[in-house]
Amino acid sequence: MSSTFTFDLGHFATQMGWAVAGACDPSIPESSQKFFEQWVREYKPAGQMSYLEKRQKERLTPTAYFPDAKSILCFGLFYFPGWASGEVKVSNYAWGEDYHLQLKAKLEETAAALKNTLGDFKYRLCVDTAPVLEKTLAVQAGLGWQGKNTLLLSPQFGSYLFLGEIVTDLPLTTFSAKMPVSDHCGKCTRCIDACPTSALTPYVLKADLCISYLTLEHRGEFDSNTPAFSDWIAGCDICQEVCPWNQKLVPIQNSALDPSFQKLTKSDIESPTWPERIQEKALSYVRPENWQRNLNWIESQRAESKEVVSASQ
Ligand code: B12
Ligand code: SF4
Ligand code: SF4
Known part of the structure; x- marks a missing residue:
């Protein structure tokens, strides 16, 4: 095995339309393993998101997931479509085609092109639902740093990167x-200050307070412990919208993007055509009954804040 690094994956990947790419060892640093175990114990909502616990060994040991693994190729796809400003808001990640399908197809295409260049190799593709710690791996592969909002940030593309990986038996x-990217958060605390539900402390997210979790993944009704989540009906981008590293991003041009998602109204969500409008999107995973639940919650919080204002006048 040669000890000189040769293939420029970053250059190859940008030619294939990825924003960033890099390779890393199939292992998770001990400190991240400990953080993960602690997070699952302390911050995972009780009884929910059990998928994080179920395959914990594979998450913390990539060779348990793919025993032939010798390297993990990490890719970031830029997806910033512009800022939401409607009566109700749906997170940026969901305006286009379902990113799971989009990334899987692109990773498959990339693996085939790599085989043409490097010869045959064994591999497994991962996007989101595979039991891998995508942000930790991306940091190790030099794609960026994990910010205080817990997302992977790149100096050039901010946090608007979907992550995907090809786990391979190619030697690293x-x-x-x-070169690893150092932490560029510095003294900034904008994401922490802006989060309306106080879900963030530096580098740690308390998931049961996160609007993204509450609107997309939480099962059942909300109760008196549920915080108000302003205008967000599916997902939340607040801790990304305020980040200085996202301020100069130029929206992508993509025919799969639905421009009407920028200014959604309550009646869009209540329309009988809504299920059809979202059927090709990641939003199709949101349970049908949760749309009305989320809308009711937003409305009840708006009514409550009006009452507070009129009582104080
Ligand atoms: C579970 C999950 C969620 C959960 C939990 C979020 C979270 N922060 O992990 C919920 C439902 C809330 C969620 C929300 C969102 N998600 Co999500 N999610 C995931 C998923 C499936 C697993 C992540 C995971 O393992 N979390 C568990 C915790 C333990 O991980 P962690 O926060 O990274 O924890 C580390 C730090 O806390 C750190 N740590 C702990 N203490 C300390 C202390 C110090 C000092 C330091 C330095 C570090 C540190 O160590 C931990 C382990 O490394 C990944 C896909 C994947 N397979 O990785 C996508 C993923 C992270 N999500 C993604 C996205 C886009 C989102 C949203 C932006 C969607 C939206 N707009 O609504 C929001 C963002 C909310 C936020 N601020 O994080 C993208 C992120 C891309 C990127 N650029 O980072 C991913 C990678 C999916 C993808 N393939 O692109 N998500
Ligand atoms: S996604 Fe929204 S609720 Fe969740 S941490 Fe970020 S700002 Fe807070
Ligand atoms: S808002 Fe500031 S602290 Fe939060 S991730 Fe961005 S740079 Fe880091």
Whole structure:
């Protein structure tokens, strides 16, 4: 096995339309393993998101997920479509085609192109639902740093990167090494200050307070412990919207993007055509009954804040 790194994965990947790419060892640093175990114990909502616990061994040991693994190729796809400003808001990640399908197809295409260049190899593709710690791996592969909002940030593309991986049996020495990106958050605390539900402390997210979790994943009704989540009906981008590293992003041009998602109204969500409008999107995973639940919650919070204002006048 040669000890000189040779193949420039970053250059190859940008030619294939990825924003960033890099390779790393199939292992998770001990400190991240400990953080993960602690997070699952302390911050995972009780009884929910059990998928994080179920395959914990594979998450913390990539070779348990793919025993032949010798390297993990990490990719970031830029997806910023512009800021939401409607009566109700749906997170940016869901305006286009379902990113799970989009990334899987792109990873498959990339693996085939790599085989043409590097010869045959064994691999497994991962996007979101695979039991891997995508942000930790991306940091190790030099794609960016994990910010205080817990997302992977790149100096050039901010946090608007979907992550996907190809776990391979190619030795890591096949790929030229990438310099790690240092933490660029500095003294900034904008995401922490802006989060309306106080879900963030530096580098840690308390998921049961996160609007993204509450609107998309929480099962059942909300109760008196549920915080108000302003205008967000599916997902939340507040801790990304305020981040200085996202201020100069230029929206992508993509025919799969639905521009009407920028200014959604309550009647869009209540319309009988809504299920049809979202059937090709990641939003199709939101349970039908949860749309009305989320809308009712937003409305009840709006009514409550009006009452507070009129009582104080
Ligand atoms: C579970 C999950 C969620 C949960 C929990 C979020 C979270 N922060 O992990 C919920 C439902 C809330 C969620 C929300 C969102 N998600 Co999500 N989610 C995931 C998923 C499936 C697993 C992530 C995971 O393992 N979390 C568990 C915790 C333990 O991980 P962690 O926060 O990274 O924890 C680390 C830090 O806390 C750190 N740590 C702990 N203490 C300390 C202390 C110090 C000092 C330091 C330095 C570090 C540190 O160590 C931990 C382990 O490394 C990944 C896909 C995947 N397979 O990885 C997508 C993923 C993270 N989500 C993604 C997205 C886009 C979102 C949303 C933006 C969607 C939206 N707009 O609504 C929001 C963002 C909310 C936020 N601020 O994080 C993208 C993120 C892309 C990126 N650029 O980072 C991913 C990677 C999916 C993808 N393939 O693109 N998500
Ligand atoms: S996604 Fe929204 S609720 Fe969740 S941490 Fe970010 S700002 Fe807070
Ligand atoms: S808003 Fe500030 S602290 Fe939060 S992730 Fe961005 S740079 Fe880091």
